[in-house]
Amino acid sequence: MxxxxxxxxxxxxLNYAGFDELALKxxxxxxxxxxxxxxxxSHAGKSTLLYLLAGVLDQVIPTEKSGTIALDGQDLVNWLxxxxxxxxxxxxxxxxxGMADTVFDEIAFGLYNQGLEEAEIEKRVQAVAQKLDxxxxxxxxxxxxxxxxxxxxxxxxxxxxxxxxxxxxxxxSQMDPLGRQHFFAWLKESDCxxxxxxxxxxxxxxxxxxxxxxxxxxxxxxxxxxxxxxKFANDQEIAKPxxxxxxxxxxxxxxxxxxxxxxxxxxxAAYGNHD
Ligand SMILES: Nc1ncnc2c1ncn2[C@@H]1O[C@H](COP(=O)(O)OP(=O)(O)OP(=O)(O)O)[C@@H](O)[C@H]1O
Numbered sequence: 001m002x003x004x005x006x007x008x009x010x011x012x013x014l015n016y017a018g019f020d021e022l023a024l025k026x027x028x029x030x031x032x033x034x035x036x037x038x039x040x041x042s043h044a045g046k047s048t049l050l051y052l053l054a055g056v057l058d059q060v061i062p063t064e065k066s067g068t069i070a071l072d073g074q075d076l077v078n079w080l081x082x083x084x085x086x087x088x089x090x091x092x093x094x095x096x097x098g099m100a101d102t103v104f105d106e107i108a109f110g111l112y113n114q115g116l117e118e119a120e121i122e123k124r125v126q127a128v129a130q131k132l133d134x135x136x137x138x139x140x141x142x143x144x145x146x147x148x149x150x151x152x153x154x155x156x157x158x159x160x161x162x163x164x165x166x167x168x169x170x171x172x173s174q175m176d177p178l179g180r181q182h183f184f185a186w187l188k189e190s191d192c193x194x195x196x197x198x199x200x201x202x203x204x205x206x207x208x209x210x211x212x213x214x215x216x217x218x219x220x221x222x223x224x225x226x227x228x229x230x231k232f233a234n235d236q237e238i239a240k241p242x243x244x245x246x247x248x249x250x251x252x253x254x255x256x257x258x259x260x261x262x263x264x265x266x267x268x269a270a271y272g273n274h275d
Contacts, residue, residue, distance in 0.1 A: 012067035037204035040214035046197035086163030092154035147174030
């Protein structure tokens with residue numbers, strides 16, 4: 001479902017200036033993506049990869065890199081010049097404009113900068129506020145929001161711009177369980193290509209059609225969630241969805257693998273094959 005994007009990484013190495021150790025090592029991957037979940041332990045290189053794709057690294061932190069990255073067949077730099085990328089940072093408060101008195105104005109900020117008409121701005125703000133449960137807060141000051149609400153505001157401000165690729169770095173870390181549920185339900189329905197780094201493994205398994213596993217700067221595997229979790233079944237560094245662990249304990253499989261979603265678990269328990 002949704003729009004797809006061709007990504008091609010070839011032998012991408014990256015280190016932060018002044019640090020010898022590579023944060024990304026020989027990253028090579030050609031894939032058509034829609035919803036990608038980036039997983040792996042701390043310091044694996046997930047944020048680095050997102051920042052690299054967003055084209056922000058050298059603007060903020062100097063790095064040395066080699067290799068090539070292309071999106072839809074175009075070199076990343078050229079692609080970024082003509083397309084809109086949406087990056088939501090790990091610390092969402094740091095990306096608010098700081099100039100808006102209300103949540104409405106914060107979401108509208110980037111739209112005013114794009115020179116959109118008042119009516120279009122009103123329409124887009126209302127639409128994203130509704131998607132991310134922010135309608136009741138539109139007149140409030142951004143500073144009055146909780147951490148989870150600020151995360152939703154940062155996401156709303158980015159998606160209002162209708163990006164061609166959305167990059168999300170741990171976007172639900174401060175949300176309460178209900179906020180997180182709503183967010184992932186929205187993400188599942190969204191048709192924008194997305195790469196999301198998150199430790200919410202159950203939600204990623206529900207939403208993503210692909211997972212990329214990074215460990216120590218290296219891409220260990222890219223593939224469907226079920227294939228990934230079967231491959232890393234015994235790897236303690238890679239968290240598994242609850243459905244997978246239950247299926248494993250019960251010894252029941254869905255379509256030849258342990259279930260990775262609640263729906264697959266129900267089907268596996270009802271009429272799946274058993275170990
Ligand atoms: N600004 C920086 N300067 C130097 N090294 C950095 C910088 N940012 C990250 N690194 C290093 O790059 C490597 C990858 O870090 P990165 O933050 O991309 O990992 P991550 O998988 O996103 O981790 P986490 O899950 O903890 O956010 C780590 O070894 C980290 O110490």
